[in-house]
Amino acid sequence: MQVSTVLVLNSGSSSLKYQLLNPSSGEVLAVGLVERIGLESGRIVHEVGETETEREAPIKDHGVALHLVLDLFKEVGPSLDEAGIVAVGHRVVHGGTLYSQPTVIDDDVVEGIRALIPLAPLHNPANLTGIEAARELFDVPHVAIFDTAFFSTLPAAAYTYAIDADVAAEHQVRRYGFHGTSHQYVSAKVAEVLGRDDLKQVVLHLGNGASASAVDSGVAVDTSMGLTPLEGLVMGTRSGDLDPAIVFHLGRVAGMNVDDIDNLLNKKSGLLGLAGRSDMRDLRNAADAGEPAAVAALDVYRHRLIKYVGAYAAVLGGIDVLTFTAGVGENSFPIRQEVADALGFLGLAVDPAKNAVRSKEPRIISPDGHEGPLVMVVPTNEELAIARQSVEALA
Numbered sequence: 001m002q003v004s005t006v007l008v009l010n011s012g013s014s015s016l017k018y019q020l021l022n023p024s025s026g027e028v029l030a031v032g033l034v035e036r037i038g039l040e041s042g043r044i045v046h047e048v049g050e051t052e053t054e055r056e057a058p059i060k061d062h063g064v065a066l067h068l069v070l071d072l073f074k075e076v077g078p079s080l081d082e083a084g085i086v087a088v089g090h091r092v093v094h095g096g097t098l099y100s101q102p103t104v105i106d107d108d109v110v111e112g113i114r115a116l117i118p119l120a121p122l123h124n125p126a127n128l129t130g131i132e133a134a135r136e137l138f139d140v141p142h143v144a145i146f147d148t149a150f151f152s153t154l155p156a157a158a159y160t161y162a163i164d165a166d167v168a169a170e171h172q173v174r175r176y177g178f179h180g181t182s183h184q185y186v187s188a189k190v191a192e193v194l195g196r197d198d199l200k201q202v203v204l205h206l207g208n209g210a211s212a213s214a215v216d217s218g219v220a221v222d223t224s225m226g227l228t229p230l231e232g233l234v235m236g237t238r239s240g241d242l243d244p245a246i247v248f249h250l251g252r253v254a255g256m257n258v259d260d261i262d263n264l265l266n267k268k269s270g271l272l273g274l275a276g277r278s279d280m281r282d283l284r285n286a287a288d289a290g291e292p293a294a295v296a297a298l299d300v301y302r303h304r305l306i307k308y309v310g311a312y313a314a315v316l317g318g319i320d321v322l323t324f325t326a327g328v329g330e331n332s333f334p335i336r337q338e339v340a341d342a343l344g345f346l347g348l349a350v351d352p353a354k355n356a357v358r359s360k361e362p363r364i365i366s367p368d369g370h371e372g373p374l375v376m377v378v379p380t381n382e383e384l385a386i387a388r389q390s391v392e393a394l395a
Ligand SMILES: Nc1ncnc2c1ncn2[C@@H]1O[C@H](COP(=O)(O)OP(=O)(O)O)[C@@H](O)[C@H]1O
Pocket: 012, 015, 206, 207, 208, 209, 236, 278, 279, 280, 281, 326, 327, 328, 331, 332
């Protein structure tokens, strides 16, 4: 189809990222972020070219967020009526086993996404709010791009949990994996930059939610998030891996019910639980000021990263490239240096001067002439990937 612009909505658990862009040329007409949804003070930043408009207001939910965004488009532009929008692309976090391809949204798909809410209670409701509001406002095709899709290729050995097989089958208990759009975009960008398809890659998507993936020649072979986006790395507010018996233990000795424990592990754990801050910038400042809990939280965070990269190098039978992406991965120099230093035995190395360069471009941060596996930083762009896949789904 002849493409003009696509509106992309990327709802996270507490944020809404959006872009109005031309997926063919990559030209961005507007880009924005609504953060701290559901908290006392919310914030919107809307960028059109060089002009940035910022608003602060309490934002109750993703529906309110979307309407604030639409108001900003009306006030400061660009006009959505005149943008020639041909499709709206929606990030949907959980596609279960039902959806592993970009999917044009109709009422049945809406119900399918709703049915998956128990598997992604922090995310799918926000995604649905955006879909329902946008379907009322924009009379164009709406396309769902699933975080789980890239991981539908995982081998059974990687996606199977060692529990009673009948129980698992009846209740769809398996590893699904998330942030797939980002892992796919970033690993493809690495292959493009290096001009090689046959790479053994480990990608660390370190945002508020965080996940690792092992990608062999463009195909995902393992990932750290599981049935839900709770498993794996230490995150802003999520625990990542733990002994499942901790859940029973807390139920028995702390008198917590299932919802209390769910809330504890998803919203009050991770860096927030360990040191009172979910934001890596705040945490690093506290650690630099010598606060013991912040230093310890960073130790736990780093230890988990090192463990996963080592494990995935083993799963892949080697490693050609380790890539950092998302808010922390793209911006936190010390984490990249520390992880690479700890994994020097695998041949990984980071050049401190290269690591300190700020850039929006994909780049190698290993020393020049380095012969071992490379370390890279590749800014993710889930919105561009969603826009492109949306248009492809309509072709
Ligand atoms: N300059 C920076 N240095 C260190 N960490 C940063 C920086 N900028 C952003 N971050 C981290 O990135 C996180 C958000 O990443 P992002 O990928 O936007 O997350 P999400 O999409 O999961 O909301 C923040 O919590 C913050 O800790």
